[in-house]
Amino acid sequence: MTQVLVDGIFLGCLFAVVAVGLTLVYGVMEVPNFAHAGIIVLAAYTTWSVSQAGAPFVLAALAGIACGGAVSVLTEVLAYRWIIERPAAAPAVALGLLLILQNVALRLYGGAGRSLDTPYDTVLLRFGGVTLPGVKAALIVLAVASLGALHLLLTRTSLGRAMRAVAQDREAAGMLGIPMRRQYMLAFLIAGLLGGVAAIAYAPTFQISPYMADEVLLSAFVVVVLGGLGSVWGAVTGGLLLGIVQGFGAAYVSSAYQSAFGLLVLVLILVLRPDGLRSTNARRVA
Amino acid sequence: MRASPLVRHGAVAAGLVALSVVAYLLLAGVQGDRGQVVLLVVVWTIALTGLNLIMGLGGYPSLAHVAFFAGGAYLSAYFLERGWPMALGAALAVGLTMLGGLVVALVFSRTRGQYFAIGTMFCTAVVYLVLTNATGFTGGPNGKPVDLGFSMTATLVLLAASVGLGLGAFYVLARTRFGDRLRAIREDEDLARHVGVPTARVKLVAMVLSSGFGAWAGVLFAQYNGVIAPSQFTFVQSFLMLVAIGLGGAGRLLAPLVGSAIVIGFTQLIKLGPGVSQIVLGVLFILVTLLVPGGVLGGLAQLARRLRRTPPAAETERSTPVRVKEAAS
DSSP states (O other), X not given: OHHHHHHHHHHHHHHHHHHHHHHHHHHHHOOOOTTHHHHHHHHHHHHHXXXXXXXXXXXXXXXXXXXXXXXXXXXXXXXXXXXXXXXXXXXXXXXXXXXXHHHHHHHHHOSXXXXXXXXXXXXXXXXXXXXXXXXXXXXXXXHHHHHHHHXXXXXXXXXXXXXXXXXXXXXXXXHTTOXXXXXXXXXXXXXXXXXXXXXXXXXXXXXXXXXTTHHHHHHHHHXXXXXXXTOHHHHHHHHHHHHHHHHHHHHHTXXXXXXXXXXXXXXXXXXXXXXXXXXOSSOXXX | OOOOHHHHHHHHHHHHXXXXXXXXXXXXXXXXXXXXXXXXXXXXXXXXXXXXXXIIITOOOOSXXXXXXXXXXXXXXXXXXXXXXXXXXXXXXXXXXXXXXXXXXXXXXXXXXXHHHHHHHHHHHHHHHHHHHOHHXXXXXXXXXXXXXXXXXXXXXXXXXXXXXXXXXXXHHHHSHHHHHHHHHHHOHHHHHHTTOOHHHHHHHHXXXXXXXXXXXXXXXXXXXXXXXXXXXXXXHHHHHHHHHHHHOTTOTTHHHHXXXXXXXXXXXXXXXXXXXXXXXXXXXXXXXXXXTTXXXXXXXXXXXXXXXXXXXXXXXXXXXXXXXXXXX
């Protein structure tokens, strides 16, 4: 029971980190960033190839996170920037980018799964009857640290305040002289860095492959719907909730259908609380 | 001067009949790898005609279309295995899939753009999970053979006829009040609702109809191909269907045909090595979305207009200003 809960929290932390990246981009730019999965994949492969080259794991992880941020900013500069005026085209562009990024990974590294070794592979934490592998513990620590840092950035710095202003009302923020382009880039940079964190934290528990992030991305979108598009804390609480639901579903019903429980949650919200879906106009971020 | 409606409709009908005949000749005449390409283009055209309703006219990108396609293929195979007559099995497969489409539509037709894309994408993912895991019913990840229900000639005739009839049905639907309502939703859903278009119901009907097209294409695909496997019904496929409509020109009659030909041609005919053709498609799709929102057909129509030097206002026809008032009545 407690073991299932802990596993659920692990999943929840993963979903939260991915979902916050999605919701941040949505809040600022109103783009459903399907390409986020591709960014996670490329970050994971970068980490893998740097550590294969003999670099220490910390360096490889930093390279992966940096790659995530760089690719994410690149997608904004090359594609998303040009459709700000046409939000209806956003899902199409996002899916096109996902197709490109995943197949770049497929082209560069082939379709075979790779496993990422970490220095904490063999660590196994025990508390009472609960065991927690080192890789999962590391993910929880990384998630809490990165989301905490994001919270500080959004609430304590002028950059974060500007970002919240853009998320609340783009036109007004522009009129008040906030440099919009910089905010867009910043949102994508942060989302990409979080994607990189998600990649290095969760690649060791699964396999690295071009399609490794598809199911996580879907779950993260459910989280975003759960918490309201554009709400960071909604994403964190929604992530934990969905992680625990999927953890229990996998343990007590069927592990093959783990991500299907996400659809169940999504359908339930849509049927029971259709009004709770509309993204909150005020306080979209933070 | 514009030709009278009767002449125009007649020309379209004749064109569609000719298209069916060409499709039959190609299906019967081309063998091997190229035959497979022809089959896929034909099947996709039938399936995508449905997607063109909800996505082209209604502006709602449905990522669940491949799930309906799979529904038709797997259910018809299941009924055949049970020894049921093919006609009944096919009808049941299409009917049950449309029922599934109704359930999906009941939940998601209330949602708007982004949520709709996310929700329908999830449906495809779950159907894929079922296809790979419910081994008893689907044969698992390796798929299963399909018994021959129709004779090969009958399958070919049905495939060829369905292309023309499907496109014809789309042509008619697009000209009814239902089509106008869908266009009104695409242009401005709030306004459409405000003037009395029952938006949720219209979206629901469009979704159910489109699932029928997908299912029927799936039935025929399973019959011709002889084998079905989950790898034919992945999320990537559903996205490529979206790409095909977008490239062809969303909402235009021949978009399914042109889009399928481009997408299948890129993925099956041109051997660029693993992944590359999809990268090219992705880049192409983004460029078309950014630069030519009307797709290939829309771009060509625009070009033709410019060449004829007609003032654009006179020629915009039905594409931009939707007759919201009529749509509402």
